Amino acid sequence: MAASVGACDLVNICILPPPSGYRLCRVAYGLGALLSCPKDWSERHDGWIQVEEQRVCSACNCGPPQGGFCEVQAKVYADNACGSERGGLILPSSEGPKCVDLPIGTALASQTAEVLFSETGTCEPGGGEVIGAPYTGMPVTYCCVPELAPPP
Template identity: 40%
Template sequence: MLVTAACTPRVDEPPPPALLDPWLTRALACMPSPEQPGVPPPGGFLTCIFHEGDVTCEEPYLDRHVFYGGAEDGRGCSECGCGELKGASCTIMASVYSDGACAEQVASTLVSSMAPFCGVTPPGIALGSKSAEVVAVDPGGCAPSGGEPLGELLPAEPSTFCCQA
């Protein structure tokens, strides 16, 4: 009779995923100089109004740009598991003795969990003792399951720049 235990998955904690910035857009906000009111911003800059959060822009500042101060990492993996255990086996050396101290051996044979076996003590000899020694063990294996990626990286901490076109 083959007795097998359930196969349990070994789960190695993966390193935390890199916190990539998929938005790749940056903003630099500057205050106008009090000495130069009404002077347009230098080349490459826009005149904008800053708002915390993701807001709608109003006239005359309709050129809307949303930036994020961080990200919410909701990524992970599905639970790992194992399928049915396959290939497990063991082999023992089974011996019988005529005395009670396992000293006078009558018969000895290899018995495997992979093949049916029915052993009989030779006729006319009383069984005094018996022994079994494990010769080989193959724990078998199971097909892995799970570990699929779940979730996503989402933008967080939005700020809105409403700019003049």
């Protein structure tokens, strides 16, 4: 026997309208949640009994640097106090390795490097993609009676 909202008589089962702000709904779990809602209970809301976040993000990374530049002045010394310079050169980052020719047998005891100019580069960000999916437990469906118009 079906239940209806509204007027009661000797044949029908009567359900009183819900209080203001509430809805009258039927609930179905598991396989029952896959069925269609009854005709008079046409407002459908689907969800799950349990939901757990199981997604993660891949590691973030940075591509090769682009557009940066620096220039360093390097010097080598014969003593530990950086007082007796034996050679030096300026190394721009835009050029490959450089060498300074020193006389054979030159003793080197210390070195310095000074940044003369620096311009920050950029890199293309990567990674951070979503991996996995949320876990959703047993499905649940609420079939509700559309909001009833108040009596005149």
